[in-house]
Amino acid sequence: MFKVNDNYLKLPGSYLFSTIGRKVREYQEANPEKKVISLGIGDVTQPLAPAIIEALHSAVDEMAHAETFHGYAPDLGYEFLRSAIAKHDYADRGCMIAADEIFVSDGAKCDSGNIQEIFSVDNKIAVCDPVYPVYVDTNVMAGRTGTYDPKTEVWSDVIYMPCTAENNFAPELPKETPDLIYLCFPNNPTGSTITKDQLQVWVDYANKVGAVIIYDAAYEAYISESNVPHSIYECEGARTCAIELKSFSKNAGFTGTRLGYTVIPKDLKSGDVMLHSLWARRHGTKYNGAPYIVQKAGEAVYSEEGKKQLAEQVGYYMRNAKTIKDSLASMGYTVSGGVNAPYIWLKTPAGMTSWQFFDLLLEKANVVGTPGSGFGPSGEGYFRLTAFGTYENTLAALERIRGL
């Protein structure tokens, strides 16, 4: 008689954004006349940039003729895309990352969920608290997190690194030594970031204790301050301790087009086993490459035209971020983030829980945000708004919040 993976049954409730989606759907079905504005899930609203559209059309045309048709992609991704990434995202910033250390994928969510698989189930993970739920949930599914206490919302075998107003939302080195450390800067959900010097401390620590940092740099394009690192490989020694995840979703609007990549330097080893080889084996066995047309679209992200158009797009969202932050502050809310990140993190008013504020916002203002507690126990009492709406909707949402 077959048995299921019991670890799945330990997961409390459903995936955060699925729950939010269901709540909004139910509210809309009960109140079809209301126009709900979402500043909740981190989905973009601006269309793909012209340079990307052009690349897509051209790649589609290639697929229409036998001479230029593309079947299975190379395991690691097309050379044209990996070279563009190596040049623009790394070499141009003084980071030594070779094209064959880059694994093209269908997005950073999948990679951040799957990467734990190449590590032993005995390894102990450390996560920021609050944190993007995928890091913890996928480790739960793998049986790496111990037992769950529904009262404290804490897993017995996970090292939580609180990120609160007290430490300016920057995690401190954990007391207990972890094997895998998930870091995400600019941070989702808090919108905070750390300086290159602060990140260097983490790299040195990981090298010292023999831990791997899984560095999620999905929001890198939103960095506006000069002392904030765009890649962990800007830090000395990162090649022996860090894996970096990157997304095309937020810098280029690929949430519905799906493209990302993972960097595993060949210097990152356990004994003489390269993590690069293990991930290559996983990629080759369980994955079949991102679509050719999407990889061509990804290449256009690095063209001169593409870069210019996307800088404007990021600027558009960052105007939203500034508007949200300034408006909420003027209403008396305590807000952070929004300077190097598309996320604004606010303290819920009047001691409300995160979900109470979610319900209030949905029902009274018809605005959707994300409850901070959905990201971990230290997120309780906080709330995340995203800058990814249209400017008009963002203004309208703020007007409604002002009217609460």
Next chain:
Amino acid sequence: MFKVNDNYLKLPGSYLFSTIGRKVREYQEANPEKKVISLGIGDVTQPLAPAIIEALHSAVDEMAHAETFHGYAPDLGYEFLRSAIAKHDYADRGCMIAADEIFVSDGAKCDSGNIQEIFSVDNKIAVCDPVYPVYVDTNVMAGRTGTYDPKTEVWSDVIYMPCTAENNFAPELPKETPDLIYLCFPNNPTGSTITKDQLQVWVDYANKVGAVIIYDAAYEAYISESNVPHSIYECEGARTCAIELKSFSKNAGFTGTRLGYTVIPKDLKSGDVMLHSLWARRHGTKYNGAPYIVQKAGEAVYSEEGKKQLAEQVGYYMRNAKTIKDSLASMGYTVSGGVNAPYIWLKTPAGMTSWQFFDLLLEKANVVGTPGSGFGPSGEGYFRLTAFGTYENTLAALERIRGL
């Protein structure tokens, strides 16, 4: 100190098709003047059909405007595609599969590799021998297969079901009771198939012993005989024991476009746990949907124009299959498959091993095929050729083989 997933280290050698790719690359680098023809990896060569190209262009145009732009896709896939699948692949064949029992993905390889994850590591798998390597390799990575004997090429905890000339390449019910049974018909690599009555025996067996059948129907479009089932759900009782995997790669040329789906009926349960819920949770947590433009392309596969064009495409490849089979037979080779499948399975001549014949074919005829032993111990002494080349290349390859 972090540790790696030791199960990965148990994998012998590299993924079969990566090895073949490397061998061919090395041969080409050493002999740049030779024109190698590949009838090896199951990659298609015909361009995407006009109806699909049109759908892609139109979807790309939608992505260019804010009003019609698409961000994150629904967890399970777009309703328009799931409904089309439910109608054309199931309802029209008298199978009861609801749209919300269909999970759209980026391909059957990923799904067939990931599906084992929702089951306990204690579960015992049964596979046909020879078999598509992904089924076994992904179970090795999960720690479900015991120890490997390099001499016999057998895993201690896997139930092998030999498919040889003796049983007409159809597996017999295993003596030891498995928990998970991987079946693929039309079969990769042997090109054989089983009748609906034969498949019903498997469904009855699975229901009796409490096993789950993971049914890979990736080659369904190639069925030409009327007593061969297109879906396992044509069999009575399959809704309580079977998961079905489907691909758009072989019926519509999506090897480089990436689309597939998995069906998990809500009646398939362990106690009161629906496997449907577990897979939904995995999809929601570790995956972020197939690209909108690719799902629109998938919808076009079911349009009147699309169906007509793709029937022609399948016909084109099946002419290759018939040509390969008839030619090889006329040369004295023992061949099977190729009637309901794009694969021709041949006995290597003169007692050669599969890899010896691979090397001979590569070096003397500059033709690439796939060594049968790469698919499992019972594949030794066999060789797979695919019908996915162009007609011209197929003829040329056969001419070269005739000249050996």
